[in-house]
Amino acid sequence: MKLITVAGPPSSGKTAVTIKAIAALQRDGVRVGVVKFDSLSTQDQSVYEKQGVAVMSGLSGNLCPDHFFVSNVSDCLAWGMEKGSDLLVIESAGLCNRCAPHIQGVLAVCVIDNLSGVDTPKKIGPMLKMADVVVITKGDIVSQAEREVFSYRVRQVNANATIINVNGLTGQGGHELGKLLLNAPETPDLEGRLLRFSMPAALCSYCLGQRKIGSDFQMGNVKKMDFT
Amino acid sequence: MVTDKENAELMSLPTAELLRLAPFAGDFFSSLGLELPDEGVSTADYFASLDAELLEDLGLERQSLSGRFTAFMELLENLKCGADNACIESITIRGGHDKSGRAEEFDLTVKPGEVICIVGPTGSGKSRFLADIEWMAQGDTPTGRSILINGAAPDPSRRFSIEHKLVAQLSQNMNFVMDLTVEEFITMHAESRMVDDIPTVTAAIIELANDLAGEKFTPQTPVTALSGGQSRALMIADTSCLSTSPIVLIDEIENAGIDRKRAVHTLVDKRKIVLMATHDPILALMGDRRLVFKNGGIATIIDTSQEERANLVRFEEMDAMLGTVRNALRNGELIGKMC
Numbered sequence: 068m069k070l071i072t073v074a075g076p077p078s079s080g081k082t083a084v085t086i087k088a089i090a091a092l093q094r095d096g097v098r099v100g101v102v103k104f105d106s107l108s109t110q111d112q113s114v115y116e117k118q119g120v121a122v123m124s125g126l127s128g129n130l131c132p133d134h135f136f137v138s139n140v141s142d143c144l145a146w147g148m149e150k151g152s153d154l155l156v157i158e159s160a161g162l163c164n165r166c167a168p169h170i171q172g173v174l175a176v177c178v179i180d181n182l183s184g185v186d187t188p189k190k191i192g193p194m195l196k197m198a199d200v201v202v203i204t205k206g207d208i209v210s211q212a213e214r215e216v217f218s219y220r221v222r223q224v225n226a227n228a229t230i231i232n233v234n235g236l237t238g239q240g241g242h243e244l245g246k247l248l249l250n251a252p253e254t255p256d257l258e259g260r261l262l263r264f265s266m267p268a269a270l271c272s273y274c275l276g277q278r279k280i281g282s283d284f285q286m287g288n289v290k291k292m293d294f295t
Numbered sequence: 296m297v298t299d300k301e302n303a304e305l306m307s308l309p310t311a312e313l314l315r316l317a318p319f320a321g322d323f324f325s326s327l328g329l330e331l332p333d334e335g336v337s338t339a340d341y342f343a344s345l346d347a348e349l350l351e352d353l354g355l356e357r358q359s360l361s362g363r364f365t366a367f368m369e370l371l372e373n374l375k376c377g378a379d380n381a382c383i384e385s386i387t388i389r390g391g392h393d394k395s396g397r398a399e400e401f402d403l404t405v406k407p408g409e410v411i412c413i414v415g416p417t418g419s420g421k422s423r424f425l426a427d428i429e430w431m432a433q434g435d436t437p438t439g440r441s442i443l444i445n446g447a448a449p450d451p452s453r454r455f456s457i458e459h460k461l462v463a464q465l466s467q468n469m470n471f472v473m474d475l476t477v478e479e480f481i482t483m484h485a486e487s488r489m490v491d492d493i494p495t496v497t498a499a500i501i502e503l504a505n506d507l508a509g510e511k512f513t514p515q516t517p518v519t520a521l522s523g524g525q526s527r528a529l530m531i532a533d534t535s536c537l538s539t540s541p542i543v544l545i546d547e548i549e550n551a552g553i554d555r556k557r558a559v560h561t562l563v564d565k566r567k568i569v570l571m572a573t574h575d576p577i578l579a580l581m582g583d584r585r586l587v588f589k590n591g592g593i594a595t596i597i598d599t600s601q602e603e604r605a606n607l608v609r610f611e612e613m614d615a616m617l618g619t620v621r622n623a624l625r626n627g628e629l630i631g632k633m634c
C-alpha cells in the first residue's frame with residue numbers, strides 16, 4: 068500500500084483537494100482510504116464518506132494532534148491495509164506551524180492557500196520546507212500577480228518540492244495531483260522509520276495540565292523570551 | 296544548472312562578494328528566517344556556525360542547508376534566464392477524444408500574437424481543454440490530448456517549474472488580498488521576476504493600466520481600493536509586462552468595465568497567445584479562430600472569415616451606442632429616443 072501524509076494549516080483546503088484527487092483516482096479504479104487527525108472535532112469524516120472512501124478519524128483531545136499522530140500512525144497503516152486500500156492518505160490537523168507529520172520515505176504533501184498571504188510560506192516550518200509536493204489552493208480568488216508571487220515565495224523556502232496549483236472547488240488540477248499521489252512509494256510498514264524532523268519538545272508543566280501563571284508553576288522544558 | 300563545483304565556490308565566497316554577484320541571494324537567508332551573515336563570512340562558515348537550538352527552532356537541519364542553498368541559487372538562475380518561454384514559437388494541441396471516445400481529428404498549432412476564442416455550452420469541456428494546456432498533457436488526462444512546444448514534447452520537468460508555466464489566467468472574480476499600494480504591489484511582483492530596472496517597469500505598467508481603465512488611479516492608490524475595472528486593467532498590464540507565461544487566458548472580460556479591445560491588443564502586442572472563453576460578439580470576431588466545444592471535444596475549428604469580420608464595424612457601432620447610453624446612465628442623464 069502507498070502511504071501519503073497531507074499536512075497544511077487549518078482550512079487551507081486539505082480535504083477539498085484530497086477529495087478531488089481521490090475522485091480522479093477512483094475513476095481509474097484505485098481504492099483509497101483516509102485517516103483524519105484533528106484535536107477537538109472534525110467534519111471531514113462525513114465529507115470523505117460521501118466520496119465513498121473508507122475513513123477513520125482520530126481526535127487527540129488534550130494531546131498535541133501531531134504527537135498523537137505519531138503514536139498511532141502504524142495502526143493507521145495496518146487499518147488501511149485491512150480495508151484493502153491501494154493508497155492511504157493521512158490528513159493531519161495542521162494546527163502548529165512548527166510540527167510536521169512527514170515521515171522519511173513516505174510521500175509528504177503540504178497544502179497551503181493563496182489567501183494566507185505572501186509572507187506565510189516563510190512562517191511555516193518543516194511541514195512546508197520538508198514536503199515533497201506543495202499544493203497551492205484558492206488561486207481562483209486572488210490575482211494572477213499574487214499567484215505568481217506566492218508560488219515564488221514557496222519555491223524560495225522549498226526549492227526542491229513539486230509545486231502544483233489545485234482548485235479545491237472546481238477540481239482543476241485534481242487529476243494531476245492524483246497522478247502525483249500515485250507516484251508515492253510503497254510503505255509495507257513503519258517500524259523504525261524516522262520522522263523528517265523532530266517535533267517540538269512539549270514537556271512543560273502547562274503540557275501536563277497546569278493552569279496557574281507565574282514562575283513558581285513553570286517546570287520542565289521552559290523557554291524565556293529575551294527582552295534585552 | 297548550478298554544478299556542485301560552482302556551488303562550492305559560491306558557498307566559499309564572503310557574503311559581501313556573494314551579494315555583489317547575486318543580489319537576490321540575500322532572500323535565501325531571510326526566507327528561512329535566518330539573519331544575513333556578516334559581510335566577511337562565507338556561506339559555508341555561516342552554516343557551520345549557526346546555533347543548533349536556533350536551527351531546531353526554525354525547523355531546519357544543518358546538513359540540509361547547503362542543498363537548499365544550491366536549489367535556491369538554481370531557482371535564481373532559472374528565473375533570470377527563465378525567459379526561455381520567450382523562445383516559444385508555437386504550441387501544438389494534438390487532438391484526443393471527446394467524452395464518448397470519439398476522436399478529435401486535428402492538430403491545432405497556435406503562435407504568439409494569435410487570439411483564439413473558445414465557445415460552447417456549459418459542461419462541454421472548455422475548462423478541461425485549458426487544464427490540458429496548463430498541465431502540458433501527454434495523453435495522460437481524461438481527453439487523451441497531448442501538448443507540444445515548438446513541435447516537440449516538452450521536458451517533463453517543465454510541468455512543475457514556476458518559471459515555465461504556460462498559462463497565466465485573468466479571471467473575473469479576482470481580488471487582491473494584500474494591503475499594498477499599486478506601486479508596492481507591482482514592485483513586489485517585479486522583484487519575484489528579478490526584473491532589472493524595477494522602477495521603470497513599474498511605472499510603465501501603471502501607465503498602461505491607466506490607459507485601459509476608465510477612471511484613473513495613482514501609484515499610491517491601495518490595490519484594495521481599486522474598482523473591478525481598474526483591477527482588471529492593472530492585471531492585464533501587469534501580466535503583459537511581467538508574466539513569463541506565453542499564454543494568457545481571459546474569461547468574461549466583457550463585463551470588466553475596461554476597453555476590452557485595447558486590452559486584447561495590449562496582450563497581443565506583447566506577443567502573448569490570447570485564449571478567451573467568450574460569447575461576446577466583438578471579442579469573438581477579434582479572434583483569429585474559434586474552437587467550438589461539444590461533449591468534451593473540439594467539434595469544429597472556425598477561422599474567422601472576412602465576411603464575419605466585416606460585421607465587426609457594425610457591432611462596434613452598436614457597442615459604441617450602448618456605451619454612450621451606459622455613460623449617460625452613469626452621469627444621471629435622461630435617455631432620449633435613439634434611432
Ligand SMILES: Nc1nc2c(ncn2[C@@H]2O[C@H](COP(=O)(O)OP(=O)(O)OP(=O)(O)O)[C@@H](O)[C@H]2O)c(=O)[nH]1
Pocket residue numbers: 075076077078079080081082083084111160161204205206207208233234235236
Ligand atoms: N475558493 C476556493 N475555496 C476553496 C478552495 N479549496 C478549498 N476551499 C474552501 O476552503 C474551505 C476549507 O477547505 P477544507 O478542504 O475543509 O480545508 P482543510 O484544510 O481540510 O481544513 P481542516 O481539515 O479543517 O484543517 C472550504 O470551504 C473549501 O470549500 C479553492 O481552491 N478555492
Ligand SMILES: Nc1ncnc2c1ncn2[C@@H]1O[C@H](COP(=O)(O)OP(=O)(O)OP(=O)(O)O)[C@@H](O)[C@H]1O
Pocket residue numbers: 392393394395415416417418419420421422423424437438588590591592
Ligand atoms: N474529452 C473528455 N473526456 C472525458 N471527460 C471530459 C472530457 N472533456 C471534459 N471532460 C470532463 O467533463 C466535465 C465538464 O468539463 P468542463 O468543466 O471543462 O466544462 P466547461 O465547458 O468548462 O463548462 P462551464 O462552461 O460550465 O465552465 C469535467 O469534469 C471534465 O473533466
Ligand SMILES: [Mg+2]
Pocket residue numbers: 081082083111158
Ligand atoms: Mg480537512
Ligand SMILES: [Mg+2]
Pocket residue numbers: 421422423
Ligand atoms: Mg469552465
Ligand SMILES: [Zn+2]
Pocket residue numbers: 131133162163164165166267
Ligand atoms: Zn505542534
Ligand SMILES: [Zn+2]
Pocket residue numbers: 269270271272273274275
Ligand atoms: Zn508545554
